[in-house]
Amino acid sequence: MNAVRIATRVVVMPLLALLATAAQAAPVKIAVLETLSGPQASTGLAYRAAVRYAVDKLNASGGWNGQPVQLLEYDNQGGPAGASDKLKAAAADGVQIVVQGGSSAIGGQITEDVRKHNLRNPGKEIVYINVGAEALELTGEKCNFHHFRFAGNAQVRTKALVQAMKQVQALGTKVYSINQNYSWGQDMERAIVDNAGAGGYQVVEKTLHDVNKIQDFAPYVAKISASGADTVITGNWSNDLLLMMKASKAAGLKVRFGTVYLDQVGNIANAGEQAIGHFVVQAFNPEAAGAEGERFVADYKAKSGHPPVATEPQTAFGLEMVADALKRTKPVDGALDVNALARNLETAKLKTPMGEASMRAADHQVLLPLVVSVVAKDARYKADDTALGFKPVKVFTAEEAAVPAQAACKMQRP
Known part of the structure; x- marks a missing residue:
């Protein structure tokens, strides 16, 4: 009888350890990679404020896989070279989702660096969430599976x-x-x-x-x-x-x-x-958006300390679409499968206060x-x-x- 109990313990304890490890799997990490200092900082800080708002909202609704999503911030110092260096740092820190919007020149660098990183590191992919870099080439000749634009274009x-x-x-x-x-x-x-x-x-x-x-x-x-x-x-x-x-x-x-x-x-x-x-x-005007627009403005102001302006609404809406795709992406061995997330992003939709926005799978350009x-x-x-x-x-x-x-x-x- 004691031998049976000991054997059972030997089987059950590794199983419990495995379940505990799965529960404690590394959380999803989202990085803001923006210009946070220097003369163009006002643009980058606006993007950061909107990302913070959206990530806080995601975590308030349960995060992902029972854990809060972690938000990391990197200052690209206003140029492609700085962005490239900080992307490497983000990858080393285990970031799976990178968010950037200020400057198409920087966006062009990030999308190319993400593409190369993913080719070299299968199983450790990164997805680039573009909330403001609107150059046509990013959804044209430079389009790639791991880039999604949640902003317009020229x-x-x-x-x-x-x-x-x-x-x-x-x-x-x-x-x-x-x-x-x-x-x-x-x-x-x-x-x-x-x-x-x-x-x-x-x-x-x-x-x-x-x-x-x-x-x-x-x-x-x-x-x-x-x-x-x-x-x-x-x-x-x-x-x-x-x-x-x-x-x-x-x-x-x-x-x-x-x-x-x-x-x-x-x-x-x-x-x-x-x-x-x-x-x-x-992408947003509260006067045109009626009661839903008023509610969004009030909630954003309460949580961010100021009403949403300029690129902030489109960024918040884009990250809500990312949150929807995350919720539909099941963990694999307790971790995020970035390729599965990208496939779910291809079908992302959101009813914004201005009307429905959706991701176009053909080129990963949002229709908003x-x-x-x-x-x-x-x-x-x-x-x-x-x-x-x-x-x-x-x-x-x-x-x-x-x-x-x-x-x-x-x-x-x-």
Whole structure:
């Protein structure tokens, strides 16, 4: 009898040890790999705030596999080289999910580094969650199975902006294109030209300039004024848009701006009443989103200390889609199978306050609703502690905003 009990103990104890080991398996680790210091830090800090909000929300609902998801933060120092170094550090720390959005140049580096890492390290894959790097090549010739974009791109942004501005007769017939001279800015310039026929305008001049190196935009504002343009369309962000708004105010420039990032903190404060009548294409506008939008704003503000602005809503929504995919990914030996997560991300959907968003499996480009808004005094929600805000002009469903997947994307799945 004692021998039977001893034998039973010998069998049961290793089993219990195995179950305990499975229960204590390493948690999922998500890394924010953003510009958290230097002149472009405001952009990176906004992404970080939204990721923190979404991860806290995921953990409040139980985390993954019964454990809280861990959030790690890495400062890419504003450039591709720094991002590459920090990605290696994240991989060494056991990160399975990397999140980045500020700068397509950095995004291009990360997606290539992730691709190479995954080829060299089967079983230790990383997935790149792109919440703001909008260059077309990332879902075109550089598309890969472990990259997912939860933001728009130049073609969808410009298409919506032009349609809405034309509909309210605010576009005019002469457009000046000014953009940053790298992949994203070049995509914007092409999109502005491509939409000229549909918009009924002529592109009177095109300017590409250095990225976040110009301290005085007065010469560019003078060129815009001399061109006779009715409207300026720009994809500029961070200091390049902030300083352009400041220079346009100083010069009293009498043109409309059609933008992607005018809702970035500080732009309305810099432009003042000069910004009235300027347009922005957004992923979220609380005034257009009704009661659901109000609830989201209130919850975000309660947890983050400020209302969601600029890229923060799209980032929060993107991470909610990641959370949904995680919940549908069962543990394998107590650990996350990143390839299984990626397959679940291909079918991710989310009912946002603006409407349904979904991931397109063909190129891993999210299809999301967009809203075009105009700076006005009667906007319900104010910006930058001013009397101005963004009043919705037109909401596009995800289907209306979408453009086809690029033929250049040849998705290779493991």
